[in-house]
Amino acid sequence: MEPQKSHSTTLHACQTCRRTVLYRCYALIHTCGIMALMYHHVHTLLTENTALVTSLLLLSDVIQAFMWATTTSLRFNPVHRTEYPERYVAKPEEEFPKLDVFICTADPYKEPPMMVVNTALSVMAYDYPSDKISVYVSDDGGSSLTLFALMEAAKFSEHWLPFCKKNNVQDRSPEVYFSLLSRSWTEEAENLKTMYEDLKKRVEYVVSVGQVDNDQFHEVFGLWDHNFTRTDHPSIVKVLLNHETEAMPNLIYVSREKSKVSPHHFKAGALNTLLRVSSVMTNAPIILTLDCDMYSNNPTAPLHALCYLSDPKIISSLGFVQFPQRFQGINRNDIYASELRRSFDINMVGYDGLMGPSYVGTGCFFNRRAFYGPPAKLIKPELDELNPNRIVDTSLKAQDVLALAHDVAGCNYERNTNWGSKIGFRYGSLVEDYYTGFMLHCEGWRSAFCRPQRVAFYGESPKCLADVMGQQMRWSIGLLEMVFSRYSTFTYGFKSLGMLMGLGYNYFTFWPFCSIPLTVYGILPQLAIICGVSVFPKSSDPWFWLYIFLFLGAHVQDLSDFLLEGGTYRKWWNDQRMWMIRGLSSFFFGIIEFTLKTLNLSTFHFNVTSKANDDNEQKNRYEQEIFDFGPSSSMLFLPVTTVAIVNLLAFVCGVYGLIASGEGLVLELMLASFAVMNCVPIYEAMMLRKDEARLPKRVNFG
């Protein structure tokens, strides 16, 4: 398809990917293949005496077919967009809208305060009028250490921001900038580096002793007395930097009130608090949400987002502009598939051609209005001060403004209001990001996927398998909460979004259910080999070729998606291996945890993923691409190791059978071989390795 002609005034263009036609044709063929397979199963079910096995295979294949349909909806109209920020910059500065940045942190030990500092500094230093930026940091850990670090950051920013702008520095996270040693330093840079290192020492010292010297800053830190705990404390709002006194961004520390008896809704609750506090103080029409590890790597990111968010033709229904999540320090072949290419790139391009990408919790610029009801119907909040269209003309340091800011950060504020249901980030799922984006799309908001050449944000990804599994288990539970909520992607989703986008949203919510086919295909045919019976058609049977075709078709297309969106063959291989491991651990236990949670037998919290990188051995293992099962390998790995062992046994039996009788169970054996190839790192960890990150015997043998 021809690229859209871009006139010199248009700020963005959109182009359909070239693969589209081919993909649509293939979809038709694959659909026929799936229907044939279903016919085959039903026929077998009715005519042969293998009810249990066939039903299990049928169930698995129905789930896989649905999964394939959801993926296919995202291959229906993939698009690539381009922005022209240089045209935006040509505007007079007065026309640049105000920008409120939200940064969430929750635990000073899993999320080191220096990380928060770097993220905050990197966005404060945006190529954007400084006095239009306000950075709000939400600290759910209620930690004086984080506040102390941010006070230091405020002081340092007065040197850092002018330096970046004067020298057109591209890496505006000081940690990144100063770690690039190959530069030839100017004296100015050298001085700043010393200043930064002193700051880092002070912050890290405070973190290591666990408290701030109370005598020195009694006025501020006096709040942290012996009654203060992270789960029980009053609301704190501190203006650390303020552009009324100088041409600097605002920097505001917020720790909402917590009490053990009020629900706080984890990150969604924190974000809603920031929505209100920022409304009261600055009420910028554009909001950027970030996790504390996601520092800015591209100083022009806001301009890219504004190419969409300022376009009068689309703004009335444009809810948000999502940037991909990218991670720093991923090892060469990405052994844990934590780049999540399918989630953060491939699928996004697909959604983008429908209604727009889902919200992924970080690196997203919102239209503030989107949090207050559908495009055509503003839902008024309970206070006039929270109205998204209000123009703020008072000082954010005025007494009444500060008093109200503390009020709206109170833990009982949301009682009997629309917050979390009709207004703001939505409650009820541990994947508050996916859920909120879904609800906004259902209301009629659209979104755009923005992927500038220079990556806009970099974050941390888990560096050991146990952490990856923990994260994905939390997601699985959150996704199941969505499936079984009133606004299920299955029912409400299809009704509100139509067929393609509805299917697209079910792609993720369906993840946990994939543990069923993975378990069945990981055990059943293998047991069949061991017992010497067949579950799949023999190689002389024409149905044999249908299996070959479907397997190859699905895998080759998956690989092609991967390569077309910038992946490599090795990363794809690791990605599909992780899919198997995740399916047998995170998704599997996610279903169990969710069931327990629904029956009130367990409470699963938002366990924050650790971003601290201080374990050198773990770091080394990661860099050498050695699977790290963590020091205390949990039950989580039991299904994976069981499947690995069963497959190895089946493989040996199968090969033996083939040699002994000349004719074997070809499909079953092919499947077992495929699984064995995937399980190599697991065998190594079980049998060959001696280091502390191997799998302990306890997990090997139950």
Ligand SMILES: O=c1ccn([C@@H]2O[C@H](COP(=O)(O)OP(=O)(O)O[C@H]3O[C@H](CO)[C@@H](O)[C@H](O)[C@H]3O)[C@@H](O)[C@H]2O)c(=O)[nH]1
């Ligand atoms: O009670 C809480 C719990 C978490 N967070 C913050 O939420 C963010 C995300 O937490 P993290 O542990 O990093 O989760 P991930 O699994 O890495 O995050 C992905 O998945 C989450 C949903 O499960 C989304 O919120 C994230 O944006 C998305 O990157 C962090 O900044 C936390 O500080 C809070 O503010 N309050």
Ligand SMILES: [Mn+2]
């Ligand atoms: Mn994260």
